[in-house]
Amino acid sequence: MHEIFVSMNNFFQSMGVQGLAINSAVESFFLVPPPDFLLIAMDLAKPEKALYYAAVCTFASIAGAAVGYFIGIFGGRPVFNFMFRNKQDKLDAVEKMYNEYGSFAVFFSAFTPIPYKVFTIASGILKMNFWKFLLASFFGRGGRFFLVSIVLMLFGEAIKKYLELVILVVTIIIIIFCVVVYKKRHSLIKRDKDDNN
Numbered sequence: 001m002h003e004i005f006v007s008m009n010n011f012f013q014s015m016g017v018q019g020l021a022i023n024s025a026v027e028s029f030f031l032v033p034p035p036d037f038l039l040i041a042m043d044l045a046k047p048e049k050a051l052y053y054a055a056v057c058t059f060a061s062i063a064g065a066a067v068g069y070f071i072g073i074f075g076g077r078p079v080f081n082f083m084f085r086n087k088q089d090k091l092d093a094v095e096k097m098y099n100e101y102g103s104f105a106v107f108f109s110a111f112t113p114i115p116y117k118v119f120t121i122a123s124g125i126l127k128m129n130f131w132k133f134l135l136a137s138f139f140g141r142g143g144r145f146f147l148v149s150i151v152l153m154l155f156g157e158a159i160k161k162y163l164e165l166v167i168l169v170v171t172i173i174i175i176i177f178c179v180v181v182y183k184k185r186h187s188l189i190k191r192d193k194d195d196n197n
Helices: 002-014 017-027 036-045 047-083 088-101 103-111 116-125 130-196
Strands: none
Touching: 002 017, 002 036, 017 036, 017 047, 036 047, 036 130, 047 088, 047 116, 047 130, 088 103, 088 116, 103 116, 103 130, 116 130
8 A cells, every 4th residue: 555655646746736736636535645745845845836835735625625525415425435445433433523513623634634535525425514614624724734835935854854743733722722612602602592591
């Protein structure tokens, strides 16, 4: 499997920016290497174009996410189970996250190393609001790709080995913020219901 991923990555890299766009789009709904590897290589090669590469990654990934969403809408659970080897527990876990965190769940998967493709297809199956799905995806994917590109643009090769740590720290901060907002919102809703009763 590792050799296949390396071959895929080399193929996308040979196509330049078009390969970056295709990699980003397809990775949103199918099993190919994450575009981060190619994005990092291109950012380091041409730091002055880092923000452009991040934008290509972001918009291509959102286009691919829409494809994943409609795969979920029209293919349903059978397609999900086929693509992810009958992992019903994955879909159950996604559904649980949706029930608890709503569109934040999509944002988390888009920003973090959680397999984003699982969420794009599951979002269609679970009939999440399409525009909320796209918005959460945009901020999650954009946040991830622009963070990588900005850090590499500013610090270059020296920071490369710490990128995962940077993403992890930012993710933890965002998760804490989102959980606080989520709990506060629910406490306000509960208080309103109590006042009405």
